[in-house]
Structure formats: structure tokens, C-alpha cells
Amino acid sequence: MAENKKILIIDDEPDAIAFSEAMLSELGEFDIETAINGLEGLQKAEMIKPDLIILDIQMPVMNGFQVFKELKKKEATDTIPVIMLTGIASTTGLRYDAKDMGITLGSEPDAYIDKPIEPEEFQKTVSSILGL
């Protein structure tokens, strides 16, 4: 029997983690790990080498962009697909990504998903990245 895919959720908000977990539970069986801050997230990413990381942008101390940059720096984590969740609002009505915020990431995340998250969009993105 094939092993379950491993997903790491890095988010400072337990309710948001619960939301992601609930949406994933509808897609199938996964081994889900969670981290409530960037530092813990980086350690877990290196340790468990997940198939996908779901990363919130707005977190205290170390934000999602900083975590993303660190992930891309390390050989053990640089190929792990990343979905970034953003709640940052733009007055133009468009989604704010790293470029809009004047942040140079080097490489782009596999997807940005805007808050409030549409479960269908979230599930479709995860399925496509994991090849489900």
C-alpha cells in the first residue's frame, strides 16, 4: 500500500490550521504536521521533508516570506512545493504577492491563495500540486 502524502501546515492561528486540515480531509488521507511559527516550521520541514507546505504569510516574528526564502536556501527543502496563504489587502482589489510588497523571493511559490479561502480553490490547487 502506498504511503500517505505528507503535508506541513505552518500557521500561527490554530483555527486557520483547523480549516486547512478540514479541507484536506475531504481530499483524502494525508499525514499532516503543523507548526505554529516560522522557526518550528523550518525545523519540521527539514526533518519530515513533506510533499507540500501550506504557509501563512502573516505570522509574528518570522513571516511567511522569510520562511519561504529560508526553505529555498536549503538543499533538503528547496524543492518542496509551497502554497502561500495571504490575507494582505490591496486597494486595487488585486491580490498582493511578494512582488507587490517589494519583496524579492528569488523563486516564486507554487501558488498563492487569497483569504477568505474558497475551499474549492484550495482543494483544486492541492490536488494539482500533489497529482491527486
Place this chain on the structure above:
Amino acid sequence: MLKKIDTAQLDALLKIIRTINSHLNLDKVLESVMDVTTQAIQVEASSLVLIDEETNELLFHVTEGEKAKIIKTIRMKAGEGIVGWVIKEEKAVLVNDVSKDKRFYKAADKKSGFITKSILCVPMCTADKCLGAIEVINKMNNEDFDDADRIFLEAISSQAAIAIENAKLHERIVKNERLAAIGQTVSGLAHCIKNILNGIQGGSYILDLGIKKEKFSNIDKGWGIIKKNNEFMKELVLDMLSYSKEREPEYCTVDVNELVKSVCELMEQKGKEKNVSMQFLPEESLNEVEIDTKGVKRCVLNLISNAIDACEEVDGGSVDVSVQNTKGKIFRIHVADSGIGMSSETQAKLFQVFFSTKGSKGTGLGLAVSYKIIKEHGGNISVDSKKGKGTKFTITLPKKRKNNLLLEVSNGRE
């Protein structure tokens, strides 16, 4: 040879320059300019004409003289009349007998009943465009206009053009600042609402899942998240209203120790959940102060809640709350924590609206609202923080309502 400009005219020019430099209200400035001009050249009537950029018509923006009110209602097409010619050609015109000048616009006299005999009209231009013109009509005692009058009027006209340009620039700056402030507020607010909506979306999803799978724990969890976010939304709206409204504190006499103690009790559970210990040191002599109970309670709650959050990632974090009396007219409430502390950059932005270091948990309104409430009391909030060591907030407040005292707490006077 030109006659010399007389002292009265120089005096008038000086008056106009001073008015332009000391007032920002353009209409008042232009009215004053025309008033002084009419008296200095001694004419029966005068007008300051502007080009309406939208309709391309000539508007009598300021009018002086007997028929001023009627003249003000007249609209002329660009290029029409002597004034139209002056604006179009950007050249001054001196006509001592208008009946012999084909450019003269007779309809204005017909409508107003005024009889124009002579006109001196000069363009009002900046370096790159003509904004309008100033005209003076019928010199007193049937005298003729001469070149000295023209030079004087041209000097006034160039000053008026500067005043108009300055006012337009000021208006543009204010408009841009206002738009930038609105943009920032809207984006900050949208960010908060998006996070709350995400909570509601998440809660509903988990609740639905619970119903579908008949799993009570999911129903309970989802419903809990929805309720929590409903509270967040309520707090956000209240904070926005408190922040946007100018208000006077609703004073009542209270024992400040009781007030702070009740907040500490409210926060005790949050402290326990995050392994943060809390101590309160009262000050018995402060049993009667005049403050807005609800407002100050909100500030103290905010500071203690922030202090607990700051200790979350620190082992054995503690929050010390104390009340301090002074010999003077003020007292202080201190909230000190042994948390992560703040960088100088964070401290500089601390009371800015929508600034938060708490990720999706913070609205960035709490401290801004607290600061406003304390300022409304005539008090102050100060902060002393070291990164990695902890933070101490001090609220300084007058013991009596600010109307009764002339206190300058923010300057450190007691």
C-alpha cells in the same frame, strides 16, 4: 516719461504681498487683493476674472463696485471682450474711451446698468500659463489710466497669480494626503475583515463537515470559531468607531485599584493558558480618581493582553501590573512584561493605526485606540522596551477631569 508709483500704491502692494503670504483661504486673499487695488488706483469698479478650465468660460470671480453682484453672474466666452483678448494675447490693455474699442463687450453694461468709460486690464499669468486677468474700470474724477497704473496693476496681478498657484498646490497636496490616508485605512481595514471572513469561512466549513459526517466535535469546533470571529468583528467595528470619532471621556469617580484588579482577573485565564504569571500591586491612596471607566479599562485590558502575548514564546514569562500615585495631579498605571521586547523600528510605529506584529491575530487598532482614549483624558502612554528583555508601558493620567485642571502630562509636569 512715467510718473513715479506713489507711496499709497507701494503701501497697497506691500499689504497685498503680506496678505498672500499669511492666508491660505484663496477666496479671502483674492477679495482682499481686489479691495486694496480698487482703493489704491481709485476706480469705480474692478474684477478678477478666471478661466473656467471645464467650460472654457470667463468667470468674474471677485467683483468690486456698485454693480458687483450683477457683474458676478455674467459669463463670457473665452476671447470675448477686452478681458478675453487680454487673456488670449497675454498682454495688458489700457483703453481710456471704450466706445472707440471694438473689443469692448457691451452686453455687460446692458445687463448691469453700469456705464463703462475706461478700462485697464492686465493678464494674470504664471511662468507657463495664463490663469485670468484683473481689470479696473473708470478711474475716479474722470482721470485717465496711465502707464504707472498699468505697471502697478501688473505687479498686483503677478502676486495674485502666485497666490492662486499656491492655493492650487496646497489643495493638491491636501487631496493627495487625504487619498493616501484613505487608501491606507481601507487596505488596513480590508486586511482585518479578510482575516475575520477567513475565520467565519473556516468555521462554517468545519461545521458543515460535522453535520455531513455527524461528528459532534466538528460541529462544536466550527460553531466556536464562528462565534469567536463574530466577536472579533464586533471589536473591530467598536475600535473603528472609537478611533474615528472625536469624543469627550465620560468621567466618573472610581477606585483605580478596583478597575485594574478587575482587568487582571479578566486576563488571568489567558495568562494561565499561555503559562504567563501575573502580579498586581495596588496603591491604596488612589481610591478616587476621575476617569472614563470604560475607556481606561479598555486600554489596560489591551496592554495586559499584549503583555501576555509578548511572553508567549518566553519560558517563565511574567506580567507585572501596578498603580502609582504622585504628589502632583497625576497618577500612573504600569504594565511590564518579561517578553520578547521590541525593536526601535517597532516602537516607532507602535501607535500607528493598523500596525501589528501579531500576524493574523492583530487588528493593529488596539494600541492606536488606547493612545487616543488616554490623549482624550489629557494623559499620555509611554513605552520602554528592550529586544529580548521585555517591555514596560506606562499610562499617565490626571487624577481629576482635564477640564478642571491645566495639566500638561505629556510634558512630564506634575
